[in-house]
Amino acid sequence: MPTVLHAPIEIAGQMGTLCQGLRNFGWTANGYNWFHTYLQYDSPIVQTDAYELMHVFEPLVRAADIIHFHNGDTMLTDYRDLPMLKALGKPMVMHHWGNDVRDVETLNRRLKYPLPPSYHTPDEIRAKLATLSQYIDHAIIQDHELYEFIAPYYKRVYELPLVVDTKALQPVYPNVSNPCPLIVHAPTSDEFKGTRYVERAIDNLRSRYRFEYKRIEKMNHKAAMSWYERADIVIDQVMCGTYGLLSVEAMAMGKPVIAYIRDDLRPTYPGPLPIVSADPDTLEVNVAALISDPGRRRALGMQGRRYAEQYHDTGVVVQRLIRIYEEILQEKQ
The missing domain is CATH 3.40.50.2000 (Glycogen Phosphorylase B;)
Structure with missing residues (x-):
């Protein structure tokens, strides 16, 4: 079975639940998280920081058959890893979770009750997506709400529901x-x-x-x-x-x-x-x-x-995720 690497941000326990679900289906799935909160999810992944992750970067990516990034971030700052991973021919997918790509200014023109500003400005979001999509062809979102913001950038956008056991x-x-x-x-x-x-x-x-x-x-x-x-x-x-x-x-x-x-x-x-x-x-x-x-x-x-x-059950969602991985891996063959 293939090996998948998840990094670098755990959002609402989802990385850990997906990793455990993949293991249940026989995949080798390892997750690394550098984003720590008071929520303290019981998660079967490695809690780390950006410095430690940088030092284990090479062996982790060489062992991985596919790399699953989360929340618009990658393993090295300023996306320095993406040219290296592209050169290695590593299949990659970016999982966007919400405010990492949600253009609040555009959305608020249609909402009666405006959302608060995100942690990225619309210009910053567009710049990040432009850079990411130079190296990553595929993206995942939890539902159709985010589709309009990322569809112009990636070759393929998949919808994968939130997961719960x-x-x-x-x-x-x-x-x-x-x-x-x-x-x-x-x-x-x-x-x-x-x-x-x-x-x-x-x-x-x-x-x-x-x-x-x-x-x-x-x-x-x-x-x-x-x-x-x-x-x-x-x-x-x-x-x-x-x-x-x-x-x-x-x-x-x-x-x-x-x-x-x-x-x-x-x-x-x-x-x-x-x-x-x-x-x-x-x-x-x-x-x-x-x-x-x-x-x-x-x-x-x-x-x-x-x-x-x-x-939303783990088994149902993870089977969909495996089909996404298989499509991406097949493209690289």
């Missing part, structure tokens, strides 16, 4: 007899997730409905998951127009999810997406509807679990 998560469906549902919101970025709109809706509902609300932040992943398990309603991001890993984990745990899904993106998802779409204008009424209807909360939780198993 559903077998490791037992569903805990909302109790229809619970008179005081727990609503959970977990912003890693308040501005991007729309937290002020979420909490405005929550404050407006307190005088009319009985419920609990928990905001999850600055908490490691294991502790956060214990709160998701107890939740009756999970609110993800309400401005971007697509859903994130919180939605996927919550669906896998059997929870009804609220997130803003852009009308133009909904047809691009596989199957009927069981996420309640709500933007800042409609959030309050949609949260109220779920508070008032425990039967619907449970039904959506069950639909979400099935959706996660069918489209």
